[in-house]
Amino acid sequence: MRVSIEVNGRTTAGEVPDRTLLVHYLRDTVGLTGTNIGCDTTSCGACTVLFDGESVKSCTVLAAQADGHEVTTVEGLAGDDGELHPVQRAFREQHGLQCGFCTPGMMMASVSLLKENPRPSRREVREALEGNLCRCTGYHNIVSAVVEASGAEVDR
Amino acid sequence: MSIVGTRVVRVEDEKLITSGGTYVDDLREAALTGAVHAVFVRSPIAHARISGIDTEEAKQAPGVVGVFTAADLDLAPLPTGPVTEPFLATDVVRYVGEPVALVLTEERYQLADAAELVDVDYDPLDAVASIDAALSGETELFPGGGVTGNVMQVNGAEEFDDAAFADCDAVVTQTILNPRVAPASLEVRGGSAAWGEDGRLTLWLSTQNAQIARTTVAGALGLDEDRVRVIAPDVGGGFGAKIGADPEASLLGWAARAVGRPVRWTESRSENLTAMTHGRAQQNTVTIGGKRDGTVLAYRIDVVQDSGAYPRAMFLPTLTEMMAPGVYRFPVVQTRSRCVVTNTTPIAAYRGAGRPEATAAVERAMDLFAAEIGMDPAEVRRVNFIRPEEFPYTTPTGGDYDTGEYAAALDKALEAAGYAELRAEQELRRAAGDPVALGLGIAAYVEITGGDANGESGRVDIHEDGSVTAYTGSSPHGQGLATSLAMLLSDQLGVPLAKITVKHGDTDEVPRAVGTFGSRSLQLGGSAIRQAADEVIAQARELAADLLEAAPEDLELDTERGVWQVRGAPSSTTLDWARIVSSAERTALSADVWFGDGKPTFPFGAHLAVVEVDTETGKVEVRRLVAVDDAGPVVNPLTFRGQRHGGLGQGIAQALLEVVNYDEDGNPTTATLADYSFVTATELPDFELVDMATPTTRNLLGVKGIGEAATIGSTPAVHNAVVDALAHLGVRHLDMPTTPMRVWAALNDVRKAN
Ligand code: FES
Ligand code: FES
Numbered sequence: 013m014r015v016s017i018e019v020n021g022r023t024t025a026g027e028v029p030d031r032t033l034l035v036h037y038l039r040d041t042v043g044l045t046g047t048n049i050g051c052d053t054t055s056c057g058a059c060t061v062l063f064d065g066e067s068v069k070s071c072t073v074l075a076a077q078a079d080g081h082e083v084t085t086v087e088g089l090a091g092d093d094g095e096l097h098p099v100q101r102a103f104r105e106q107h108g109l110q111c112g113f114c115t116p117g118m119m120m121a122s123v124s125l126l127k128e129n130p131r132p133s134r135r136e137v138r139e140a141l142e143g144n145l146c147r148c149t150g151y152h153n154i155v156s157a158v159v160e161a162s163g164a165e166v167d168r
Numbered sequence: 169m170s171i172v173g174t175r176v177v178r179v180e181d182e183k184l185i186t187s188g189g190t191y192v193d194d195l196r197e198a199a200l201t202g203a204v205h206a207v208f209v210r211s212p213i214a215h216a217r218i219s220g221i222d223t224e225e226a227k228q229a230p231g232v233v234g235v236f237t238a239a240d241l242d243l244a245p246l247p248t249g250p251v252t253e254p255f256l257a258t259d260v261v262r263y264v265g266e267p268v269a270l271v272l273t274e275e276r277y278q279l280a281d282a283a284e285l286v287d288v289d290y291d292p293l294d295a296v297a298s299i300d301a302a303l304s305g306e307t308e309l310f311p312g313g314g315v316t317g318n319v320m321q322v323n324g325a326e327e328f329d330d331a332a333f334a335d336c337d338a339v340v341t342q343t344i345l346n347p348r349v350a351p352a353s354l355e356v357r358g359g360s361a362a363w364g365e366d367g368r369l370t371l372w373l374s375t376q377n378a379q380i381a382r383t384t385v386a387g388a389l390g391l392d393e394d395r396v397r398v399i400a401p402d403v404g405g406g407f408g409a410k411i412g413a414d415p416e417a418s419l420l421g422w423a424a425r426a427v428g429r430p431v432r433w434t435e436s437r438s439e440n441l442t443a444m445t446h447g448r449a450q451q452n453t454v455t456i457g458g459k460r461d462g463t464v465l466a467y468r469i470d471v472v473q474d475s476g477a478y479p480r481a482m483f484l485p486t487l488t489e490m491m492a493p494g495v496y497r498f499p500v501v502q503t504r505s506r507c508v509v510t511n512t513t514p515i516a517a518y519r520g521a522g523r524p525e526a527t528a529a530v531e532r533a534m535d536l537f538a539a540e541i542g543m544d545p546a547e548v549r550r551v552n553f554i555r556p557e558e559f560p561y562t563t564p565t566g567g568d569y570d571t572g573e574y575a576a577a578l579d580k581a582l583e584a585a586g587y588a589e590l591r592a593e594q595e596l597r598r599a600a601g602d603p604v605a606l607g608l609g610i611a612a613y614v615e616i617t618g619g620d621a622n623g624e625s626g627r628v629d630i631h632e633d634g635s636v637t638a639y640t641g642s643s644p645h646g647q648g649l650a651t652s653l654a655m656l657l658s659d660q661l662g663v664p665l666a667k668i669t670v671k672h673g674d675t676d677e678v679p680r681a682v683g684t685f686g687s688r689s690l691q692l693g694g695s696a697i698r699q700a701a702d703e704v705i706a707q708a709r710e711l712a713a714d715l716l717e718a719a720p721e722d723l724e725l726d727t728e729r730g731v732w733q734v735r736g737a738p739s740s741t742t743l744d745w746a747r748i749v750s751s752a753e754r755t756a757l758s759a760d761v762w763f764g765d766g767k768p769t770f771p772f773g774a775h776l777a778v779v780e781v782d783t784e785t786g787k788v789e790v791r792r793l794v795a796v797d798d799a800g801p802v803v804n805p806l807t808f809r810g811q812r813h814g815g816l817g818q819g820i821a822q823a824l825l826e827v828v829n830y831d832e833d834g835n836p837t838t839a840t841l842a843d844y845s846f847v848t849a850t851e852l853p854d855f856e857l858v859d860m861a862t863p864t865t866r867n868l869l870g871v872k873g874i875g876e877a878a879t880i881g882s883t884p885a886v887h888n889a890v891v892d893a894l895a896h897l898g899v900r901h902l903d904m905p906t907t908p909m910r911v912w913a914a915l916n917d918v919r920k921a922n
Contacts, residue, residue, distance in 0.1 A: 029277055036276070043196070046188025048404070050354045051437040055841035058354060086188050096185070104181045107810045111646030112184030113191065113354040113404030138849040145841070147354045147405050148646050150817025151849040153810060 015079040019044065020088025028075050035059045037075035038085060046086035046116045050145065057144030060117035061085050067124035069117075069143075086116035089123070099123050099161045106166065108157030110148035118144050122158045131162050169728075172659045175806045178651045179665065189402035192358045192374045193434045199362045199370060203430035204233045206423060207279040208416065209269035209286045210443060211261035214297065214511040214834025215309070216290035218259055218268070226271060226285035231278035234427045235286060236270045243388055243422060246415060248514075249479030249507070251314040255388075255415050255422075261290070262309055262477035263512050264836055265442030270419055272427060295511045295834035299451050299474050302508035309477065309509045320475070322482055323489055324504025332466035332500040336457030340536045345903040346525045347827040348449035348474065350844060351518045355404020356440040361420040362430035369421050370397045373413060376406040376643055377683025381413035382675045388418035396421075400673035403645035407818070408517030409445050410645075411685050438839045445481075446828055447518020449474040450488065450525045456533040460541050462551035467498045469529055471505035476514035482507050484515070487522030487616070493563050494530040495574040495614045495772060496552040501564040511834040517685065519818055520876040523615045524883055531611045531884035532891075532901070539895065544591075545610050545888070546582060550575055553612070569614065569770045570864045570872075577796045577860060578612050578774040584858045585776045585794040598896050607779045607893025611885035614772040617687035617799075617873030623764035624688070625680045626696025628657065628704050629756040634730075634746035635667040638700075639760075641681025642693035643673045647875060648807030649689050653697050655803055656869070660701045662727035663745065680762065687771075687873025690803065695868040696763035703759035708732065708748050715743055715751055769864045769872035773797040775885035777820075781893040786912030788890055790820055790853050793882060798860040799872040808874055809857055815878025816855050821847035822879075823886035825905045845905075898922065 016025040019042055026041040038044050038061070047070055050058035059071045062084040070083075089097040099122050102108065109115040118141065125132060125140040132140065137158045138151065146154060156166045183189055223235040238256040245252035257268045269286045273279050294307040296318060301307070305317035333339050359373040369391070375381045378398040386396040403410065416433065424431040435443065451472040458464035469492045473485040485505035493501045538548040553574040554561050561569045587608070594606045625641035638657060642649055650670035658665050671677055682688070705725060712732040713720040724735045731742035749757050778792040793816055802808045825845040829837045838844040863870035883904070890906040891899060898918040902910060 031277065039194075040276070045190070045194035045196075048188065048191070048355070049193070049434075050356070051841045053437065053840045053842040055846070056354065056437075087186070090186055100185045103185055104177055107178065107648075107806050109181060109184055109646075110648070110810060110814060111354070111403065111405045112181075112189045115184055116188040119185065134854060138852075142848045142850050145354060145846050145848060147352060147407070147818070147846075148814045149810065150813035150815070150855065151852055152813040152817075152855050155849065155854070 013076060015075050017078045018082045020084055030076065032075040033071055034073040034075050034078050035070040038070060044085050044087050048113055048116060050113065055145070057121060058114055058117040060120040060144065062120055062124060067121050086119060089119065102157040102161035106153045106157035106160055108149065108154045114144060114146040118146065118154060122161065125158065126162055131164060132158065134159060170659050171655050172803050176651060176655055176804050177806065178648050179654060180648060180650055191355050191402050191404050192360060192372050195360055195372055195401060200360055200430045200432065203360065203432045204272045204274060204427060205276045205279055206420060206431050206433040207271050207283050208267040209271060209283050210439065211257065211264055211266045211268055213261060213290050213292055214264050214295040215293040216261050217293060218257060218261060218288060219291050220289040221269065222287040223269065225287065226282050229282040229285050231274040232282045233272040233274060234423065236423065236426070237268065243418065249320060249482050251310050251478065253415065253478040255419055264834060265439065265513055266477065267416065270423060272423060272431065297511055297830045297832050297834040299472050299508055302510045309511065315509055318508050320479060320482065320507040322505050322507055323486055325502065328468055328502050332502065333455065333457040336465050337460045338537065338540045339455065339457035340540050341453065341455045342536055342901055343451060343453045344529050344532050346448045346450040346452060346528055347904055348446050349518065349822055349826045350441050350446055350828050351407040351409035351444065352441065352844065352846060353405030353407055353410065356435045356437060357414065357444055358434035359417050359420050360430065360432045361424040363424055368395050368397060370399065371417060371421055372399045372401055373417055374403050374410060375400050375413060376403070376410045376645060376685055377412050378643060378673050378675050379681040380411065380683055381417060384413040385418045385421055389421055398675045400643050406645050407519045408447065408521055408685055411517055437841055441839045441844055442513055442836050445516035446476065446513050447515065448525060449515045450485065452525065452529040454529050454533040456537045458537060462541065462543050462548045464496065464498050464537065464552050466500040467493060467530065467533065468502040473505060473507045474512065474515060475507045475509050476512045477509060478514045479507055479509060480514045481516040484522040488526040490565050490567055491523045491526035491616060492530060492565050494527055495554060495612045497554045498552065498564070503565060512830055519815070519879045524880045527611065527613045527880050528884045528887065531888060535888050535891065536901065539900065546578065546587065549578060549610065549612050570866050571862050572614060572770065572772050573798065573862050574612055574772060577772060577798055580858050580860060581774040581776045581794050581796045584856060585778065585792065587776065590778060603783050605781045605783055605893040607781060607889040609777040609779070609885045609887065609889025609892055610774065611881045611888065612774045613881040614770050615877055615880050616768050616770055618691045618766055619768040620682070620686055620688065622682045623762050623766055624682055624692035624696045625678060625762050626693060626700040627758065627760040628697065628700040629758045630704060630745050630749055631756050632746060632749050634663065634744055636661065636663050638668065638670045638697055639678045640670060640672045640693045640697060641678055641683065642689035643684045644689060645684070647689065647811060648804065649693065652690060652803045652807060653694060656694060656697060657701055659727060660698065662725060662730035687875035691769055691867045691869065691871050691873055692763060692766045694871065695766060696761055698868045699763050700759040700761045703761060704757050707757050711748050711751050712743050716741060767866040769866050771797065771799040771872040771874065771877045773877060773881050775881035777885040777889040779886065779889040779893055781890060781911060783897065783915060786908035786915065788824060788906055788911060790886060792856060793820065793853055794856045794858065795878055795881065796858045796860050797874065797877050798862050799874040799877060800863045801861050801870050803871070811874045812857055812878040813855055815876060816882045817847060817852055819879040819882030820852060820886050823883045823904050823906060824851065825907060827905050
């Protein structure tokens with residue numbers, strides 16, 4: 013089938029098999045490989061993107077369901093002038109990433125969390141990110157990064 | 169001002185946070201144009217004889233380019249221990265997940281459909297799904313060849329000598345399971361293979377060591393090494409399980425040649441959890457004996473390593489034996505180890521590889537002994553620590569420790585945690601009958617890093633514009649080594665970070681190397697870079713002497729300004745790096761070295777875990793984790809702490825919840841991330857880190873490794889804390905992971921017994 017999806021503010025379109033997942037559409041049809049795949053049971057969150065502004069795991073959405081909708085991926089997080097999003101800056105400043113594989117999904121989930129809860133406590137950040145797995149960081153600095161992105165002080 | 173030792177954000181991050189990096193599945197190289205996709209058909213049965221494979225239907229499926237079984241291969245099976253492991257199963261399958269066939273299709277979405285049509289006839293055999301089943305020898309995995317009774321004796325005494333325990337006031341024996349866990353890097357395994365017109369194979373692989381992978385693949389395919397190029401792009405975690413090349417990697421190269429097209433492979437997560445090697449999986453029986461004053465007279469450990477279906481890593485129990493006495497000056501240490509084969513996924517390195525198992529055993533033993541003689545666990549440890557003045561110290565098991573301050577590390581941890589107050593709180597809560605029990609767990613540890621007895625390569629080029637490129641034989645994948653090496657070079661050469669690039673992981677750029685494992689990178693790879701830069705400085709000194717018409721020994725490098733000048737004459741003419749390189753009539757000043765004198769180093773530390781256990785539900789919560797980790801001088805506190813955080817997370821997870829399980833027929837019951845208890849942010853506390861730095865004399869930087877240390881300390885700290893929480897109720901030991909069910913069952917047992 014033919015789908016047309018606005019990705020990072022740009023209209024994309026492609027002919028894809030009916031069963032194509034959004035994550036594969038983004039990676040293989042649009043060519044944006046920042047969104048990663050870490051599991052086959054919707055458990056890891058590596059594939060998290062914003063779908064009409066809300067975070068979703070793009071491995072559980074069909075490209076067909078996204079037809080006519082807006083998707084934001086990690087590649088669309090920074091401004092057009094290349095200025096980093098506060099969440100990106102905070103992940104770098106707080107060393108919220110190591111291998112980086114979970115990071116795009118983690119940052120997209122964090123953007124969505126901060127929209128719902130602009131000043132989360134560390135505990136609230138932990139709970140909100142429960143669906144996003146990281147094997148490298150022990151989560152400590154990821155939590156710090158989200159707190160910093162919220163504008164609150166982080167005790168290093 | 170020196171930047172070494174200051175907190176520097178990583179140079180690696182820019183790409184990772186903006187475009188998500190380039191992992192192997194992200195590659196869109198021209199060389200991979202027209203690539204076919206690969207999937208392995210894997211055994212769904214733990215132990216069976218293959219009576220037939222029919223691939224005809226699969227070959228007719230849409231998009232299929234090739235279907236291969238063992239009969240099609242012309243590759244000699246891999247030697248693993250005393251037996252061999254076929255690339256694709258021949259007559260017998262020995263674990264769920266063993267590759268049986270390889271299917272290639274045009275499109276990714278055609279893979280699963282085609283793979284299902286490969287029709288394999290299995291005649292099931294009895295499965296050996298546990299260490300006990302293996303030791304019983306009733307069913308043998310390799311009857312009549314190589315492994316008699318499933319046991320491979322590796323080391324140690326046939327019989328233990330009990331005389332060593334004769335003078336003890338108290339002796340305790342306990343079998344301690346160190347459960348099997350899945351490394352589960354977030355990026356699964358994957359690779360791409362393409363043959364060039366020059367007859368060379370290029371393999372992009374998610375690996376920790378491109379050069380070891382090259383040797384393995386070239387060997388398997390019968391090629392000279394220079395006909396294989398391996399490139400590790402961004403790698404999404406390894407934790408020891410991505411060392412070198414798994415058998416699948418060689419098959420990608422073979423298949424690309426067979427069909428005359430590039431091949432791409434990315435495994436699924438369930439495949440990853442059954443076919444990527446697992447870690448730990450030891451059953452350790454410890455005996456500890458000593459005096460009522462706390463002095464331990466003898467310690468014994470009998471290691472049984474579950475090796476899985478193919479004994480790929482018999483060095484693991486050897487390391488466990490070597491590190492058995494930990495931080496203690498036990499006069500007698502007795503060890504032996506056996507490896508057994510079982511119908512389960514092969515076991516290999518996982519963060520710590522043999523050392524966490526040793527520490528988990530001895531630290532549990534110390535607590536058991538403390539409980540037996542009625543002494544505080546911290547005090548028992550103090551009595552037995554190797555003392556600072558005793559270093560270098562050789563243990564009865566051959567550990568050659570460099571430097572250590574074990575008592576100081578423990579004291580710092582206890583002080584930071586407020587140990588005395590916590591014990592008082594515990595007393596009060598116990599007296600009040602609080603149903604939520606408080607537990608304190610201590611682990612003092614020492615581990616070996618850079619213990620592989622190999623060196624590492626390093627090359628430094630300074631270019632005409634004064635910029636620097638360094639090539640390291642290490643192959644970091646999240647550790648932040650590129651930043652650390654750039655910091656070292658910046659200080660040494662007086663060149664700003666922005667002008668330094670660190671390259672790694674491509675065998676054409678770095679032909680000689682060992683790579684990343686065993687926390688070896690900074691101490692060996694870093695020392696190699698230091699040595700290469702020293703040589704470049706020596707070259708520059710001669711050139712500068714000519715240009716300035718001065719004696720070489722009168723020149724100095726001002727690292728503040730990055731210029732050469734005559735010593736003691738700061739107002740005289742200076743030369744920057746660009747000027748010196750241009751005088752060399754070359755495009756770069758360059759030195760390429762092998763740092764070979766690096767002896768192993770022994771980082772150490774002490775962790776204190778505070779847990780709360782709900783005695784009604786069995787639920788365990790880690791309230792605090794205080795960690796002192798000493799790996800010598802710190803190059804970048806940011807990444808140093810990051811490595812510790814990650815280690816703590818994985819170590820705590822092993823104590824509390826992670827385990828790979830099989831049913832008695834050898835079927836994995838934890839084969840997806842929905843079933844495998846991967847730790848999430850909610851189960852972990854904020855970590856409390858305390859710094860301490862005792863240098864080593866065994867390399868140019870004085871540094872020890874930090875990659876695995878925190879995993880090693882945290883597991884027994886949390887394990888001991890959970891048992892401590894329940895001690896007043898009569899629980900003496902619990903195996904890991906201390907899941908609610910297991911805690912509840914243990915409490916139920918003591919309640920019934922009373
Ligand atoms: S890939 Fe794991 S949740 Fe989508
Ligand atoms: S940084 Fe590696 S998985 Fe999160």
